[in-house]
Amino acid sequence: MKRSRRASAGRRARRRAAVSPEALVAAARGARGRAYAPYSLYQVGAAALTPDGAVFVGANVENASYGLSMCAERVAIFQAAAAGHRKVRAVAVVTAGPAPAAPCGACRQVMAEFSVEVVYLATPHGTFRRRSLRHLLPEAFTAADLTKGT
Numbered sequence: 240m241k242r243s244r245r246a247s248a249g250r251r252a253r254r255r256a257a258v259s260p261e262a263l264v265a266a267a268r269g270a271r272g273r274a275y276a277p278y279s280l281y282q283v284g285a286a287a288l289t290p291d292g293a294v295f296v297g298a299n300v301e302n303a304s305y306g307l308s309m310c311a312e313r314v315a316i317f318q319a320a321a322a323g324h325r326k327v328r329a330v331a332v333v334t335a336g337p338a339p340a341a342p343c344g345a346c347r348q349v350m351a352e353f354s355v356e357v358v359y360l361a362t363p364h365g366t367f368r369r370r371s372l373r374h375l376l377p378e379a380f381t382a383a384d385l386t387k388g389t
């Protein structure tokens with residue numbers, strides 16, 4: 240009994256600490272300050288949580304050629320993907336204003352690609368809202384659709 244308790248404590252020690260929604264939102268709030276948004280002046284921060292507890296942050300990065308600008312959510316998710324992760328469990332997004340904004344359509348599609356389940360929508364201070372990706376993007380187009388026809 241004693242030995243198995245020690246063994247499971249060891250496994251716990253090797254595992255990453257669980258990341259709470261509050262901690263994920265805090266990471267996104269921190270990232271928002273690093274946004275490069277000289278054109279819109281609309282700063283967005285994001286944080287992506289992988290199933291094994293790794294957190295990747297992002298902020299929007301704009302360009303003088305406006306269409307090249309990149310949303311904070313995709314920066315965070317692509318950071319996770321480039322580090323080798325193929326699943327992202329949750330994404331936190333922080334936008335300015337009295338109420339949090341929901342992610343743009345392109346970001347929702349990228350979230351679907353990496354199997355995001357939950358999105359936390361927050362403002363720089365205060366509480367946040369929880370939304371399922373199923374709610375934000377019902378009937379998503381996925382890799383499964385590619386195998387359905389020629």
Ligand code: THU
Nearest residue numbers: 279281283299308310311342343
């Ligand atoms: N933006 C995001 O970072 N995430 C979204 O979901 C919507 C919009 C950024 C893109 C651009 O830099 C600025 O906000 C204004 O659209």
